[in-house]
Amino acid sequence: STSSIVTDEGDVSFDVVLLQSVESVFISTIESAYTRRFQSLKASSSNRTVFNGNQFIIEVRMLRIASSQVVMNEQLICNEQVWFRVFSNLKLGDVMRLSYVSKELNTFVLNYLKTLKEINFTEFVPLQLQLSDESRQMFQWVLQNCAGVRELKEVISASYCLTSMDFTMMSNLCHLTVLDLSGCIICCDNFSDAFSQLINLKHLNLSHVVPLEASATVHFEYNLKLSLRNFKNLESFIFTGSDFVQGWCLDALDCTALQKLSICPTSLNLREVINVIRRCEQLRDLQFLNRCNESIDATCLIELLQLKNVTLLKRLSIGYKVIENLHTLGNELWTTIRKFVNLNCIEMFCRDFVEMIFVEQIKVHFPNLHSLAIETSAINSILILYLLREGNFKELSLVNTRECRRILDGLVLNNRVYLNIRRLGLHNFYWKSSLSLHFDRAFPNLEELSISGDRLTGETLLSIDKQFYEKLKVLHFGLMDLHLVRSVAVNRILGLCINLEKLALTDRPLTDGMARTLIERCRKLKEVVICRESHLCPVLFNALRRTFFLKYCN
Known part of the structure; x- marks a missing residue:
């Protein structure tokens, strides 16, 4: 088909094929030793590999030049506005590679980068x-x-x-x-x-x-x-x-306009942190970060939570697993937290604190809550089920430090269907393969799954219905025993995730087999997060990097 792009000089018509899905455009380079872009960059051998412009295949979502032999008129080749529109449909890394195709394109790329x-x-x-x-x-x-x-x-x-x-x-x-x-x-x-x-x-x-x-x-x-x-x-x-x-x-x-504060009070001068929080009149998101598995005193937490405007706070995250002096100040701390009546996201990971609060009253005190991340080892499945039945959760993350499975048994085997839950995190849980068969029924609308646990096995994960994996858009594999969950099992799971858009392997090396599966099967995948222990062959690594947005985990 023929499409025209309006330029300053008028309509410039040229043969392009508009595609609904991702297609490839073959761009051949001229025989030139042109080395400008970052002037000295192309001189190194590593950059000749990274920014190889020769016969480079670029993934394009909207445009495909019908043939590598198409001769476009000079007006199109030299029209910066046309190329800017093409660049806007490419990944940034691919735009940078195009700078080696010709001197003219290099100039266009440089000018385009300046507009970002x-x-x-x-x-x-x-x-x-x-x-x-x-x-x-x-x-x-x-x-x-x-x-x-x-x-x-x-x-x-x-x-x-x-x-x-x-x-x-x-x-x-x-x-x-x-x-x-x-x-x-x-x-x-x-x-x-x-x-x-x-x-x-x-x-x-x-x-x-x-x-x-x-x-x-x-x-x-x-x-x-x-x-x-x-x-x-x-x-x-x-x-x-x-x-x-x-x-x-x-x-x-x-702090006049400050709405989100993420801070680690135990690594800083506590009095300074308290004063900062008390000066915040517009605070909507407060996160207490735990830099290196430190503990915090309940007295300090109570002081830190003395906000000027308690009704504005929407998210509260307490990342500490150990809170000291809860036996005397636990009730006062819970009373302080209950003042934030408009919370829609709560994260609590201290097992002793979760054990002493009235979990079944969470929805009573926080009627707008739709996201909950909680340590579940100290509470029973009945309370979790009550909470889910009364709530309208879209995001649920359960952390189990004692590796018991009673919470999960009650969650999956009670014949309830959790239609609202879109994001699910299961960390350090263990269950039998027979339980896996019920996951797709219990979470029919799930889009994001984050999972980890030292006692999980490949057989357990493969026993989950393939329909469950097919609907996932985001998948995160955390810390697991590499002998119990082998790469072959993970590779088979990835082959089922045909609608996956983002994958994170934060504690598991990405293998060559997994890379091939992602390229061949996961057509909708956009982003892949890998750990630095991943050692792929150069050809697959380059193919993976050209196909997806690839980055290392922090």
Whole structure:
């Protein structure tokens, strides 16, 4: 069929095939030694492999040039607007590869990258180049040339060390609203001057950010304090602290517009954290992070939960598995939490605390609750069933530290159908294969499944009806015994997930067989998260990276 794209010069008609599904376009390169894009990047052998433009197959969702021999008129070849429309239908990594096709396309690609409003460096930097000298050059190119960018995500994938030059260039990004520096090392003393220019920043992630040397800690926190003082429009803030960063810089944080706060109180100065929370008048999402399996005192939690406006809070997450002094302060802590009557998401992982609260009253106190993540070892299945029957949950995550299966038996074998549940997490549960047969009936509308457990077996997982796997859109395999759940079993399961859109293997290496299955069977798959222990053959690794958005888990 013939389609026309309107340009400044008028209608330019050319032969393209509009496809409803993903198709391939074959782009042949000219015989040229052209090496511009990031000038020095193509010189390295690794980059010749990563950015290979020769006979490269690119997945396109809307356009396919009918033949590699199609000769397009010069007006189309030289029309930047037309190519921008083509680029908008490609993955960013594929757009970057096109820069090696010709000198003209290289110019178009560079100009297109300069117009991007959002850059996720996990996608922008190919997996093989992350944390390399080449990735740093790409990061600095973005800072120099993408003046209109509004979101910089996962900067650590491009550069784990940030220098004074980086911050100087970053200060020119006056439109920046989202900045994710999680895990980065700050290698300069005066970054506050650059931060002071980012007046439009709304979302800031400083989790696990540390100075280069322990001796620079005091000056580092002083610069953090000066930086935080300039962010008047901050709506979301993530801050964990570290062994070097204690958090006394938090007293400069402007909390006027802050709606989401994720913080690790036991790694920071507790008094500073309490003061920050009490200054937040618009807080809707509060998460207490547990950086390294620490415990927290119930007295501290009660003080931390003294919000100015308790009716605004929608999500509360307490990530601590151990809360001390519950025997004397448990009831007071539960009374404090019950004040947040408009919660729609609760996460509680302390077994002793869950045991002493009235689980059956959760829906009474929180009528809008639709997402629950809870430690179930200390409660019985009757209470969970009552909670599900009375509630309208869409997301349910059950964590079982004692590895008993009575909760799951009652959940699946009671002949009830949970129509509303779309997301289900089952962690550290164990059940027999006979129980697997009831999963599809119990959760007919399930779309997302997260599962882990040392006692799970491949036979148990394969006993679940294939219809159950066929409807899944998101699948996460967590920590399992690799001898009990072998790669062959996981591969067979992946072959059943024909509608899968996202896969995460956070504690299991991705094998060559799994990679082939994903490419051949999972036609709707968009994103794959793998652990760093995965060692795929180069051909399959490149094929996987070209087909899906591939990234390492944190």
